[in-house]
Amino acid sequence: MSAAFPAAAAAIVAAGRRMDALGWVPATAGNFSVRLDDRRLAVTVSGRHKGFLTPDDVMVVDLDGVAENPAQRSSAETLLHCGIYRRFPEAGAVLHGHSIANTVLSRAGGPSLTLAGYELLKVFPGLPTHDASVDLPVVENDQDIARMQRGLDALWDAMPEGMGAIPPGYLIRGHGSYVWAPDMPMALARMEGLEFMLRCALEERSLR
Amino acid sequence: MSAAFPAAAAAIVAAGRRMDALGWVPATAGNFSVRLDDRRLAVTVSGRHKGFLTPDDVMVVDLDGVAENPAQRSSAETLLHCGIYRRFPEAGAVLHGHSIANTVLSRAGGPSLTLAGYELLKVFPGLPTHDASVDLPVVENDQDIARMQRGLDALWDAMPEGMGAIPPGYLIRGHGSYVWAPDMPMALARMEGLEFMLRCALEERSLR
Amino acid sequence: MSAAFPAAAAAIVAAGRRMDALGWVPATAGNFSVRLDDRRLAVTVSGRHKGFLTPDDVMVVDLDGVAENPAQRSSAETLLHCGIYRRFPEAGAVLHGHSIANTVLSRAGGPSLTLAGYELLKVFPGLPTHDASVDLPVVENDQDIARMQRGLDALWDAMPEGMGAIPPGYLIRGHGSYVWAPDMPMALARMEGLEFMLRCALEERSLR
Amino acid sequence: MSAAFPAAAAAIVAAGRRMDALGWVPATAGNFSVRLDDRRLAVTVSGRHKGFLTPDDVMVVDLDGVAENPAQRSSAETLLHCGIYRRFPEAGAVLHGHSIANTVLSRAGGPSLTLAGYELLKVFPGLPTHDASVDLPVVENDQDIARMQRGLDALWDAMPEGMGAIPPGYLIRGHGSYVWAPDMPMALARMEGLEFMLRCALEERSLR
Numbered sequence: 001m002s003a004a005f006p007a008a009a010a011a012i013v014a015a016g017r018r019m020d021a022l023g024w025v026p027a028t029a030g031n032f033s034v035r036l037d038d039r040r041l042a043v044t045v046s047g048r049h050k051g052f053l054t055p056d057d058v059m060v061v062d063l064d065g066v067a068e069n070p071a072q073r074s075s076a077e078t079l080l081h082c083g084i085y086r087r088f089p090e091a092g093a094v095l096h097g098h099s100i101a102n103t104v105l106s107r108a109g110g111p112s113l114t115l116a117g118y119e120l121l122k123v124f125p126g127l128p129t130h131d132a133s134v135d136l137p138v139v140e141n142d143q144d145i146a147r148m149q150r151g152l153d154a155l156w157d158a159m160p161e162g163m164g165a166i167p168p169g170y171l172i173r174g175h176g177s178y179v180w181a182p183d184m185p186m187a188l189a190r191m192e193g194l195e196f197m198l199r200c201a202l203e204e205r206s207l208r
Numbered sequence: 209m210s211a212a213f214p215a216a217a218a219a220i221v222a223a224g225r226r227m228d229a230l231g232w233v234p235a236t237a238g239n240f241s242v243r244l245d246d247r248r249l250a251v252t253v254s255g256r257h258k259g260f261l262t263p264d265d266v267m268v269v270d271l272d273g274v275a276e277n278p279a280q281r282s283s284a285e286t287l288l289h290c291g292i293y294r295r296f297p298e299a300g301a302v303l304h305g306h307s308i309a310n311t312v313l314s315r316a317g318g319p320s321l322t323l324a325g326y327e328l329l330k331v332f333p334g335l336p337t338h339d340a341s342v343d344l345p346v347v348e349n350d351q352d353i354a355r356m357q358r359g360l361d362a363l364w365d366a367m368p369e370g371m372g373a374i375p376p377g378y379l380i381r382g383h384g385s386y387v388w389a390p391d392m393p394m395a396l397a398r399m400e401g402l403e404f405m406l407r408c409a410l411e412e413r414s415l416r
Numbered sequence: 417m418s419a420a421f422p423a424a425a426a427a428i429v430a431a432g433r434r435m436d437a438l439g440w441v442p443a444t445a446g447n448f449s450v451r452l453d454d455r456r457l458a459v460t461v462s463g464r465h466k467g468f469l470t471p472d473d474v475m476v477v478d479l480d481g482v483a484e485n486p487a488q489r490s491s492a493e494t495l496l497h498c499g500i501y502r503r504f505p506e507a508g509a510v511l512h513g514h515s516i517a518n519t520v521l522s523r524a525g526g527p528s529l530t531l532a533g534y535e536l537l538k539v540f541p542g543l544p545t546h547d548a549s550v551d552l553p554v555v556e557n558d559q560d561i562a563r564m565q566r567g568l569d570a571l572w573d574a575m576p577e578g579m580g581a582i583p584p585g586y587l588i589r590g591h592g593s594y595v596w597a598p599d600m601p602m603a604l605a606r607m608e609g610l611e612f613m614l615r616c617a618l619e620e621r622s623l624r
Numbered sequence: 625m626s627a628a629f630p631a632a633a634a635a636i637v638a639a640g641r642r643m644d645a646l647g648w649v650p651a652t653a654g655n656f657s658v659r660l661d662d663r664r665l666a667v668t669v670s671g672r673h674k675g676f677l678t679p680d681d682v683m684v685v686d687l688d689g690v691a692e693n694p695a696q697r698s699s700a701e702t703l704l705h706c707g708i709y710r711r712f713p714e715a716g717a718v719l720h721g722h723s724i725a726n727t728v729l730s731r732a733g734g735p736s737l738t739l740a741g742y743e744l745l746k747v748f749p750g751l752p753t754h755d756a757s758v759d760l761p762v763v764e765n766d767q768d769i770a771r772m773q774r775g776l777d778a779l780w781d782a783m784p785e786g787m788g789a790i791p792p793g794y795l796i797r798g799h800g801s802y803v804w805a806p807d808m809p810m811a812l813a814r815m816e817g818l819e820f821m822l823r824c825a826l827e828e829r830s831l832r
Contacts, residue, residue, distance in 0.1 A: 027747045027817035049813060098744065103824045107741065108831055117315065119349055119383035120306065123235045129351045130382060141743055143753045174754060175743035189257060193235035200311045206414045206622065206830045207316055325523065327557060327591035328514065331443045337559045338590060397465060401443035408519050414622045414830065415524055533731065535765055535799035536722065539651045545767045546798060605673060609651035616727045622830045623732055 003092070003183075008034035008042035009058040011184040015095060016044075018188060020051025024097035024195065029176065031075035033094045034184060035085055039063055043081055046073045076145060083149040084180050087156060088168070093184040095191050098176040101198040106138050106171040108205075113138055113171065115197045123193030124167055136194075137170040148172070169194055211300070211391075216242035216250035217266040219392040223303060224252075226396060228259025232305035232403065237384065239283035241302045242392060243293055247271055251289055254281045284353060291357040292388050295364060296376070301392040303399050306384040309406040314346050314379040316413075321346055321379065323405045331401030332375055344402075345378040356380070377402055419508070419599075424450035424458035425474040427600040431511060432460075434604060436467025440513035440611065445592065447491035449510045450600060451501055455479055459497055462489045492561060499565040500596050503572060504584070509600040511607050514592040517614040522554050522587040524621075529554055529587065531613045539609030540583055552610075553586040564588070585610055627716070627807075632658035632666035633682040635808040639719060640668075642812060644675025648721035648819065653800065655699035657718045658808060659709055663687055667705055670697045700769060707773040708804050711780060712792070717808040719815050722800040725822040730762050730795040732829075737762055737795065739821045747817030748791055760818075761794040772796070793818055 003011070012032045019025045019032075030050040033043035040062055044050065048057045060068040063086050065078040075081075081094045105113060115121060116133035124134055137155055142148040152170070159166050168190060169179035179194055181187040211219070220240045227233045227240075238258040241251040248270055252258065256265045268276040271294050273286040283289075289302045313321060323329060324341035332342055345363055350356040360378070367374050376398060377387035387402055389395040419427070428448045435441045435448075446466040449459040456478055460466065464473045476484040479502050481494040491497075497510045521529060531537060532549035540550055553571055558564040568586070575582050584606060585595035595610055597603040627635070636656045643649045643656075654674040657667040664686055668674065672681045684692040687710050689702040699705075705718045729737060739745060740757035748758055761779055766772040776794065783790050792814060793803035803818055805811040 026820040027744060027813040029744060029817075029820075049809070098820065100820070100823050100827060103742065103820075104827050104831070107824075107828070117349075117382045118311065119380070120235060120237060130349050131351075141741075141754050143755075172743070174741045185257070189235040193237075196234040196237075196306065196308070196311075199308050200315075202827065202831075203308060203312050203410065204315070205832060207312070207410075208413055208416070208832075325557075325590045326519065327588070328443060328445060338557050339559075393465065397443040401445075404442040404445075404514065404516070404519075407516050408523075411516055411520050411618065412523070415520070415618075416621060416624075533765075533798045534727065535796070536651060536653060546765050547767075601673070605651040609653075612650040612653075612722065612724070612727075615724050616731075619724060619728050619826065620731070623728070623826075624829060624832070 003034050003036060003042075005036060005042055005058075005060065006055070008036060009055040011093070012042060012044060012058050013053045013055060015093075015184055015188060016050040016053040019095070019097050019191075020049075022099075022192070022195070024099045024191075025050035026098060029098040031077055031081070031096050032184075033078075033081040033085075035092050036060065040068070041081060041085055043074050043078055046075050079145045079149050080152075080178060083152060084178070087153070088166075088180065090182055091168070091180040092182045093187040094178065094180045095184075095187045096176055096178050097191065097195075099195050099198065101195060101202045102171050102177040103174060105198055105202055106173045106175070109138060111138055112136060113198075113201070115201065118197045118200065120193040120197055123190050124169075126162075126165070134167050136167055138173055139170060141172050141175045211242050211244060211250075213244060213250055213266075213268065214263070216244060217263040219301070220250060220252060220266050221261045221263060223301075223392055223396060224258040224261040227303070227305050227399075228257075230307075230400070230403070232307045232399075233258035234306060237306040239285055239289070239304050240392075241286075241289040241293075243300050244268065248276070249289060249293055251282045251286055254283050287353045287357050288360070288386060291360055292386070295361070296374075296388065298390055299376070299388040300390045301395040302386065302388045303392075303395045304384055304386045305399065305403075307403050307406065309403060309410045310379050310385040311382060313406055313410055314381045314383070317346060319346055320344060321406075321409070323409065326405045326408065328401040328405055331398050332377075334370075334373070342375050344375055347378060347380055349380050349383045419450050419452060419458075421452060421458055421474075421476065422471070424452060425471040427509070428458060428460060428474050429469045429471060431509075431600055431604060432466040432469040435511070435513050435607075436465075438515075438608070438611070440515045440607075441466035442514060445514040447493055447497070447512050448600075449494075449497040449501075451508050452476065456484070457497060457501055459490045459494055462491050495561045495565050496568070496594060499568055500594070503569070504582075504596065506598055507584070507596040508598045509603040510594065510596045511600075511603045512592055512594050513607065513611075515611050515614065517611060517618045518587050518593040519590060521614055521618055522589045522591070525554060527554055528552060529614075529617070531617065534613045534616065536609040536613055539606050540585075542578075542581070550583050552583055555586060555588055557588050557591045627658050627660060627666075629660060629666055629682075629684065630679070632660060633679040635717070636666060636668060636682050637677045637679060639717075639808055639812060640674040640677040643719070643721050643815075644673075646723075646816070646819070648723045648815075649674035650722060653722040655701055655705070655720050656808075657702075657705040657709075659716050660684065664692070665705060665709055667698045667702055670699050703769045703773050704776075704802060707776060708802070711777070712790075712804065714806055715792070715804040716806045717811040718802065718804045719808075719811045720800055720802050721815065721819075723819050723822065725819060725826045726795055726801040727798060729822055729826055730797045730799070733762060735762055736760060737822075737825070739825065742821045742824065744817040744821055747814050748793075750786075750789070758791050760791055763794060763796055765796050765799045 059072040267280040475488040528551040683696040736759040
């Protein structure tokens with residue numbers, strides 16, 4: 001799925017408002033993108049507060065993360081967006097946010113986080129039932145983003161193929177979550193569903 | 209109690225805004241309905257985000273869940289709404305939502321959840337005092353909705369009769385809550401009261 | 417302090433919006449009042465959702481709780497408001513709300529709740545420092561409101577006299593909190609300060 | 625960095641709205657300032673609710689906290705703002721708020737609070753990576769503000785010099801947090817980043 005730049009920028013601005021209202025883009029955290037065509041994406045400019053974006057805070061890069069306008073600097077994590085669009089043709093929009101739940105749970109656990117039995121698992125493709133489980137990858141945080149993306153590619157290479165085999169999201173330890181979907185409304189729905197389950201999983205760990 | 213379609217659709221749209229503000233309709237979760245007359249209800253269309261509904265996201269089905277306009281598809285859980293309207297003549301509006309508290313508590317417990325001693329118990333009919341307790345049924349989640357409704361009917365058949373004997377709500381394990389009331393404002397009040405008590409019950413379980 | 421009815425009704429409507437935004441008036445819980453003169457108060461009508469009040473949801477009663485317009489019915493807990501205005505000349509506005517923290521803490525404890533060492537203790541009169549403690553009374557819930565008020569009067573009779581000796585607030589077990597102040601903005605500030613400390617106290621009890 | 629008074633007042637009013645939406649200025653808590661020039665700052669007037677400020681709630685003091693207009697009284701904690709501007713030339717805006725997390729954690733710990741491994745540590749200057757730790761000072765609360773500031777000066781004197789050596793923030797036990805930055809948007813970003821990490825740290829302490 002692809003979109004024209006003005007529509008992509010509008011979707012990104014609106015996603016920022018929503019993510020901010022949900023508390024998932026503190027400080028200048030988070031970054032969002034929309035696929036424009038088979039070689040370009042619209043992505044947030046580096047360093048802006050994502051709750052107060054305007055279309056001027058959205059720019060164009062190619063699938064290697066190179067800015068169309070060299071005067072602009074895209075998010076430091078642009079290569080993670082590119083890595084998703086290069087590998088998953090069905091990805092039309094990517095969201096990254098920081099939540100209390102994804103930060104705390106990713107710091108407390110190992111290389112993946114299992115979500116099982118929640119009705120909201122149905123937000124993931126290939127899961128028509130709650131009676132299932134998803135192993136969400138948790139990768140180590142790294143300020144070398146290209147290296148982090150190579151690790152993700154290796155991880156995905158090792159997973160089975162086919163619809164739903166690779167979950168459309170992952171966590172970075174102590175950092176945040178990434179999700180993708182064919183378009184921005186669906187990406188937002190997946191983010192809300194994922195974060196809901198993470199919050200449940202976190203609260204389940206404080207029960208006595 | 210019954211309502212004309214435009215009023216029912218407006219009540220459903222407003223309920224969605226409120227439920228979203230309260231965090232109880234993540235992703236495309238939740239569904240709402242209003243009884244139109246003795247054989248029809250207005251219910252949400254399948255798959256929409258309930259915080260951003262318009263009247264076009266509301267449609268008409270009969271008490272067997274059959275759409276008046278066959279081009280439209282109502283929520284997968286429409287038969288649970290029908291099951292409530294068929295059995296309880298006093299039901300004029302039905303709300304279903306997903307909250308952290310109802311998900312975590314229903315996953316942690318058994319076939320019912322007892323709420324006792326809360327002032328807000330008075331939102332349930334037949335309870336003029338806080339000095340009471342309500343056993344809220346918790347049924348197993350099931351993607352076969354007709355089968356889930358048959359289970360609910362069997363459960364209700366086994367309960368005593370009379371005002372307040374069957375609580376106007378239940379939980380689905382790992383999934384969410386249903387409440388009903390004569391009209392939508394009262395259904396929203398019951399949902400708020402129920403979720404408040406569930407949140408209290410959840411936080412009480414983390415005290416030391 | 418006293419106010420004319422239109423100003424009192426406007427203050428009550430605005431307080432409801434704020435209390436609802438803070439999550440402290442679920443369902444139709446909560447009630448608010450403003451003193452009009454030495455024998456009358458403006459108080460919320462029974463059974464309305466406090467987040468959506470209009471001036472028509474505010475009515476006049478005397479200090480015995482008798483409605484000026486007998487066609488109107490004031491909140492079931494009107495006598496608690498009267499009990500405050502009768503005893504404390506400095507009370508110009510009264511707020512009652514239900515929060516998760518005040519409900520859980522009052523259910524978990526004894527006849528009072530001690531708040532000590534918080535900077536926000538300074539919202540209480542007679543406490544110019546955080547280096548202090550307040551014993552907030554926790555009374556038993558009772559659907560006989562006149563009897564509950566007699567218990568409060570006996571409790572206050574047994575307390576020392578003087579500025580700050582009786583805290584301008586109390587909890588009802590499993591039910592909610594009451595605060596009062598010379599005017600509505602100050603009552604809201606005290607409610608926010610009290611609920612902030614209660615939330616802190618609750619979270620301190622889940623630390624390991 | 626410095627600003628003209630109208631711009632400073634507007635930034636302070638907007639910061640108040642944001643801090644209130646985030647729940648960090650309960651009652652009349654919190655105070656904010658912006659540096660005007662090398663000897664004056666704009667600061668909030670004492671005792672107002674910070675979520676409902678107007679430009680009239682902002683006044684001018686010098687670096688010793690003396691009001692330009694002697695009829696106005698600035699926040700009781702103005703000297704803490706002055707202490708920051710006097711010492712840190714890069715400080716252009718200062719924010720003080722009360723959060724549940726900063727209150728609970730500061731009450732539970734010792735003379736500093738260590739935050740380590742969070743991606744959001746990058747909101748602090750001199751930390752280009754998450755693979756770091758910050759020891760945030762926690763000073764004792766004191767109603768003698770000049771004395772508290774002398775304690776802070778002694779603390780800062782004992783710290784190493786250089787960019788990032790002294791973190792641009794601290795906690796007051798049982799009271800709240802202070803952060804500063806070159807301008808108000810950056811101060812807000814630091815506050816959001818700090819409070820996010822504090823909330824994570826608090827929730828990590830309730831995991832089992």
